[in-house]
Amino acid sequence: GEDVEQSLFLSVREGDSSVINCTYTDSSSTYLYWYKQEPGAGLQLLTYIFSNMDMKQDQRLTVLLNKKDKHLSLRIADTQTGDSAIYFCAESINNQGGKLIFGQGTELSVKP
């Protein structure tokens, strides 16, 4: 079945780049998403990438997709303390109309 895997924790220093990785198993994924959850809040969509793209850039965020290896990454440039949160990777599966499969979430800790 479908499965999405992430490492649980990442710690970086303020000003460094953060790279959060995700692997998925279903090759029929159509879109892949990154959501951010700040403490005590719901999930907020950060960005998404269509499965026929390799890269998408949006200000400090860069998403890389390696479809052959089923590997997705989110790079945050110049990481700030306000970026501390849990980041979820998710995939939507073709013909399962709107359902998302989420990873476990990576807790990013940014140290000053």
Added chain:
Amino acid sequence: DVKVTQSSRYLVKRTGEKVFLECVQDMDHENMFWYRQDPGLGLRLIYFSYDVKMKEKGDIPEGYSVSREKKERFSLILESASTNQTSMYLCASSFGTSGTDTQYFGPGTRLTVL
């Protein structure tokens, strides 16, 4: 501005009680979803609905039921709460069923069952 609201941020109930979690969206979205979030497990889909009075089981429906009598409201029901249902519950809604239709999330309800 997109808004998904959930009836309570924190809830404490006793084992065996019937529990209602309410979710309301003001965006005229067709689809609504209930997830539970547990540390190390991410979000797991409990139930979802594509239309009024329509419901589909997600990955972990056991012990839960849902109700969607009006388009804007989707309720999650725990018929007889148990301690293993202590969790964070997140509601979401989306306009359509295309992969580009973003799911918008409510702030969550942290339920503790004693």
